[in-house]
Amino acid sequence: MNRCTVLKILGIESSCDETAAAVVEDGRKILSSIIFSQARLHSKFGGVVPEIASRKHVEAIVPVISEAIRESGLKLADLDGFSVSSGPGLIGALLVGVSAAKALASVTGKPLYAVNHIAGHISANYLSSSDLEPPFICLVASGGHSHIVLAESFTSYKVIGRTRDDAAGEAFDKVARVLGLGYPGGPAIDKASFGGDPSAYKFPEAKIKDSPYDFSFSGLKTRALSEINSARQKSLSSSLPFDKLFSVKDFAASFQENIAQTLVKHTISAAETFNADKIAIAGGVAANRRLRELMKTRAEERGMRFFMPDMELCTDNAAMIAAAGCFIAKSGKSPSDMRLTAKPSLKAMEEFSA
Ligand code: KG4
Numbered sequence: 001m002n003r004c005t006v007l008k009i010l011g012i013e014s015s016c017d018e019t020a021a022a023v024v025e026d027g028r029k030i031l032s033s034i035i036f037s038q039a040r041l042h043s044k045f046g047g048v049v050p051e052i053a054s055r056k057h058v059e060a061i062v063p064v065i066s067e068a069i070r071e072s073g074l075k076l077a078d079l080d081g082f083s084v085s086s087g088p089g090l091i092g093a094l095l096v097g098v099s100a101a102k103a104l105a106s107v108t109g110k111p112l113y114a115v116n117h118i119a120g121h122i123s124a125n126y127l128s129s130s131d132l133e134p135p136f137i138c139l140v141a142s143g144g145h146s147h148i149v150l151a152e153s154f155t156s157y158k159v160i161g162r163t164r165d166d167a168a169g170e171a172f173d174k175v176a177r178v179l180g181l182g183y184p185g186g187p188a189i190d191k192a193s194f195g196g197d198p199s200a201y202k203f204p205e206a207k208i209k210d211s212p213y214d215f216s217f218s219g220l221k222t223r224a225l226s227e228i229n230s231a232r233q234k235s236l237s238s239s240l241p242f243d244k245l246f247s248v249k250d251f252a253a254s255f256q257e258n259i260a261q262t263l264v265k266h267t268i269s270a271a272e273t274f275n276a277d278k279i280a281i282a283g284g285v286a287a288n289r290r291l292r293e294l295m296k297t298r299a300e301e302r303g304m305r306f307f308m309p310d311m312e313l314c315t316d317n318a319a320m321i322a323a324a325g326c327f328i329a330k331s332g333k334s335p336s337d338m339r340l341t342a343k344p345s346l347k348a349m350e351e352f353s354a
């Protein structure tokens with residue numbers, strides 16, 4: 001494909017509980033973006049139920065793709081190719097998007113690009129900041145992963161740090177569930193923290209010996225859950241109302257502050273070590289108000305430029321997958337063939353491409 005042509009790629013995302021399709025021009029401009037979120041459906045179970053997610057993707061995928069093409073004002077024939085999130089994610093959910101993308105590529109004879117979901121999240125930054133170019137350090141924090149990544153080019157990435165146990169979003173989701181704040185937990189804790197005192201509750205700083213860029217959130221999660229449970233026990237044994245013994249607002253603010261401080265500290269230290277003058281954030285947790293504010297302050301104090309996706313591009317969407325697809329196409333890499341399949345686990349990766 002000619003590197004200079006304007007590329008219009010239709011991207012598809014179905015790795016978890018959002019069925020999404022979008023058309024993006026040149027990796028920078030969104031022509032349409034449709035997201036069908038199943039979050040309400042899963043909220044009564046306190047988390048994503050994989051079997052339900054796959055069934056809903058099957059129902060939603062065709063209408064969502066049709067709507068994305070219609071909203072872009074283009075016709076199928078005007079598109080230059082397709083891209084799809086092929087992993088990591090839930091196998092049954094991923095397969096729905098991958099099958100739809102293969103069908104489209106097959107009937108139109110246009111190229112199909114497989115996108116690593118994490119590379120997709122990072123690429124959301126290219127849509128919100130038209131002047132962002134690699135290299136830069138990116139924190140990717142979501143429900144499934146927490147990574148510090150060096151974006152070496154538009155299509156190649158090196159993992160510098162990762163969580164050893166839970167992802168940051170997972171910790172938000174679990175604690176919110178126990179507090180009865182619902183699913184997804186991150187936005188609920190973000191909202192509940194408003195006006196709360198971030199120093200009211202003390203949590204330990206999670207450190208991993210000899211691994212300054214790795215994270216561990218399971219200790220924090222366990223500590224938070226035991227704090228909530230002991231306040232509940234006290235309330236039962238003393239007959240004092242729970243809200244007299246426990247402030248959800250202060251607790252949410254303190255818990256969120258601990259996660260934001262840890263994520264920011266490790267990311268800034270990675271940027272310093274790798275001499276990066278640009279820092280970006282990505283993934284659902286990047287929508288967190290405190291994280292956005294703290295990372296911006298810390299990066300700018302050190303003379304680094306800070307980038308973040310618009311809020312709606314932090315959580316799962318297909319515009320980021322279409323953007324990543326555009327950059328793969330522009331790089332001249334060969335498209336995938338019809339043997340493409342879902343790759344649910346890319347956990348052990350040290351390096352990855354878009
Ligand atoms: O990127 P994403 O949509 O899906 C995955 O790839 O996992 O991220 C979803 C995660 C959930 O854990 C959700 O609680 C978290 O992102 N999240 C937030 C916020 N908005 C979403 N976490 C903290 N603060 C938020 N405002």
Ligand code: ZN
Pocket residue numbers: 117121142283284315316
């Ligand atoms: Zn995601």
